[in-house]
Amino acid sequence: MGSGNELCSQEFDLDAKWLVDPKQIFVGPRIGEGAHGKVHKGKYKDQNVAIKIIRKGEAPEEIAKTEARFAREVAMLSKVQHKNLAKFIGACKEPIMVIVTELLSGGTLRKYLLSIRPRCLDFSEAVGFALDIARAMDCLHSHGIIHRDLKPENLILTADHKTVKLADFGLAREESVTEMMTAETGTYRWMAPELYSTVTLRNGEKKHYNHKVDVYSFGIVFWEIIQNKLPFEGMSNLQAAYAAAFKLVVGATV
Known part of the structure; x- marks a missing residue:
C-alpha cells in the first residue's frame, strides 16, 4: 500500500507527526459501523488501535463530499486533545481514507446501559459519566467546534467502565456565525430541534445554529x-423529531 503522505500533507495541512504509514496498519475485526464508514479493531505498529475506514461512494459528488468530511474530521481531531476525547493517532488518504485512534475496550455507552437493564446506574456513576x-x-466548544452527533453510540468507555470518552467527529463542524450549516444533521432522537425545520425535514436545508445544539443533545443523553x-x-426517530419540534411530548416522557 502506498503511503499517500504527500497528498495528506498538502490537502489537510496535517503535521507530519499525525501521518500514519498504511503499510504498518493491520485491520482486524469490525467493531462498529456508521453512515460514513466502518470501525475496526486493529494494530498500528505495535499498538492496539481503532481504525475508521471511510466509505468513499461512487458518484463524483459523493466522493467530493466524503473527502471534504474526512478533511474536516482529521483537521479537528489533530486540533483538540483531551482526556475525555478518544486520542487521535493519525490518518492517511491513500490507498483508502483511514483515521486511527486509541482503542477503548469498554464498548459504547449504549452497549453498557443495555447490559445493566432494567437496573439504573448508581447516581454517582451517572454523574461521573455526565461530567466526562x-x-x-467544553473542550470542543472552547476550540469553536460543534460535534452535532452526541449520542450514546459515540461515547466509548475505558476497559474498567470508569471513564467515558467522546469519539467520531464525522459530523463535527467549526462554529461560525456567518456560515450556513446543513440541517438534519445527526440522529433525530438526540437532535436539537433547530437542526431541522419545524415545517418540513428537507434533507440538505441550510440553517443557522451554534454549539447549543450539543447542549440539547447532552440533556437527552x-x-x-x-x-x-x-x-x-x-x-421512531422521525416521530421523535416531530414530537420535539412541536412540543408534543410531556416532560415525563423525555
Whole structure:
C-alpha cells in the first residue's frame, strides 16, 4: 500500500507527526459501523488501535463530499486533545481514507446501559459519566467546534467502565456565525430541534445554529444515563423529531 503522505500533507495541512504509514496498519475485526464508514479493531505498529475506514461512494459528488468530511474530521481531531476525547493517532488518504485512534475496550455507552437493564446506574456513576461528557464538549466548544452527533453510540468507555470518552467527529463542524450549516444533521432522537425545520425535514436545508445544539443533545443523553431508558421510547426517530419540534411530548416522557 502506498503511503499517500504527500497528498495528506498538502490537502489537510496535517503535521507530519499525525501521518500514519498504511503499510504498518493491520485491520482486524469490525467493531462498529456508521453512515460514513466502518470501525475496526486493529494494530498500528505495535499498538492496539481503532481504525475508521471511510466509505468513499461512487458518484463524483459523493466522493467530493466524503473527502471534504474526512478533511474536516482529521483537521479537528489533530486540533483538540483531551482526556475525555478518544486520542487521535493519525490518518492517511491513500490507498483508502483511514483515521486511527486509541482503542477503548469498554464498548459504547449504549452497549453498557443495555447490559445493566432494567437496573439504573448508581447516581454517582451517572454523574461521573455526565461530567466526562460535559468536559469533552467544553473542550470542543472552547476550540469553536460543534460535534452535532452526541449520542450514546459515540461515547466509548475505558476497559474498567470508569471513564467515558467522546469519539467520531464525522459530523463535527467549526462554529461560525456567518456560515450556513446543513440541517438534519445527526440522529433525530438526540437532535436539537433547530437542526431541522419545524415545517418540513428537507434533507440538505441550510440553517443557522451554534454549539447549543450539543447542549440539547447532552440533556437527552444525561436523561438517558439517569433513567436507563431510550428517549422517546415507542417512537421512531422521525416521530421523535416531530414530537420535539412541536412540543408534543410531556416532560415525563423525555
